[in-house]
Amino acid sequence: MMQLVLMELFKISRQRQTYYAVGAVLVLEGFILMSAFYQGREILEVLLENLRESFEFQGDLMNGNLVIYLVLNSFWFHMPLILMIVVSGFLTVEYKDRTVEATLLQPVSRGGLIVSKYLAALVFTGAILVLLAGSTFGVSYAFFGRGDLVVFLDGLSFFEHPEAIRRLLYAFITGSNTMMFYAVTSLTLAVIFKEATVTWIVAAIFLIINTLLLRLDMDSVFYDYFFLPKLTDSWQYLFYSEIPWGVILKKNLVLWGYTLGTAALGAMIFVKRDVK
Amino acid sequence: MKRLPAILAFLFMASGLPAQEVDPLLDRLKTRLDSVERFEARVRMEVDVSFVNMPVKYADIRYERGKPLTIASEDFTMIPKRGLDFTLGELYEYPFMTLSLGRVMLEGKACELIKVIPTTDQSDYSIATLWLDPLGLQLLKSEIHTRKNGVYDITYTYGAAGDVLPRQIRVGFEVSGIRIPLRFLGKDTQVDREKLKAEPEQKGAIYLQFDQWKITRK
Structure with missing residues (x-):
């Protein structure tokens, strides 16, 4: 299995689209960073408007930590979109080039091949997230400095710099579970649809619907803990003054259940269906 | 509104209460406070506003007669606009x-x-209302109605009867809720505009605790 995964990763590293994706991710990150910086001042003005009547403020809240937080807010829609397009390509390109058939002529099981693709997709997603986190933290602190983080969640919460770093890092780690889910889903969609354009369109629609449904609230524990769109925002809970670790853990476990279920569905279809 | 002080003064005078240019007790307190040439202290600040979660902050305050009070901190701090007029x-x-x-x-x-x-x-x-301790010559409480920023309710606690500067100050103030633009992303960040309009002003407070006073007097 390790050999197959390494082979898949080697193929990914040789594909031109991988580097386009990395480039796109970094360009997008640059735009998001700039917009976060300009948006940040305006947001601070609004957040602190009423307190300004009673207080004078010392220190600058428009710093790297706020920029990273605003970037995080934007990441979870744009980045899955790019990831889904690239990761689904791991399979759709092979269907198009008929290299899947060639690979299966080798002593490789269908199950082994598709599982290795899922594992390679997870490794690729993890690598992109490490790159994103590293560059976001590096650029934000280098250009915008350090300081307290202010967040509006159930009121205004202020976090001192060391606490802000800790929470932002955890947010990246927690958010990566959502990215992993979307990566796996896109590969399953590639298994189902085979054709790149159809897969992209369905993946994009899936992402958009999920994002829209995330904002829909219902007074139901089942809805909050088991309805897929509501599981993709657990990173935000890290910015409550008291972190609800239990909620985050439950949501992520259920999300991983969806991830494994989606992968199992894709693997099952791939194994049972004729390659042609 | 601009004539309010004159009307109030007239009403007080008409009611037979003793209105005067400046109360001698207040003048004595002012003279005592003016004897402070400079001071510095470490201040612990704790904000108590229902919609604000802020860790306790520390800062150094410094005053020198004729110059504005300075407050220095490495962290982001919220300094009350009233209550630090020592x-x-x-x-x-x-x-x-x-x-x-x-x-x-x-x-x-x-x-x-x-x-x-x-x-x-x-x-x-x-208008301002002051509660003065005539024996210790200390300001114990003040209630200040500002023209723009609502009412401030300030209480002072002293370490000892003869202290010229307080150990603790509680600054109470009025504050309205936060208006968040819809495009500001955050979990469950939604704005109920009607509720916001109807929402009354909330009471908030900041607690200031001073340590390591170094006071130089005339």
């Missing part, structure tokens, strides 16, 4: 008249209650 400089900045309302009890202590009414529109408060 020498009553803001109260005395523009002409005013006082009205003595006699002796009242404040937390078991006999105080002189004095109304301070500015006689000019330049002042940024419309």
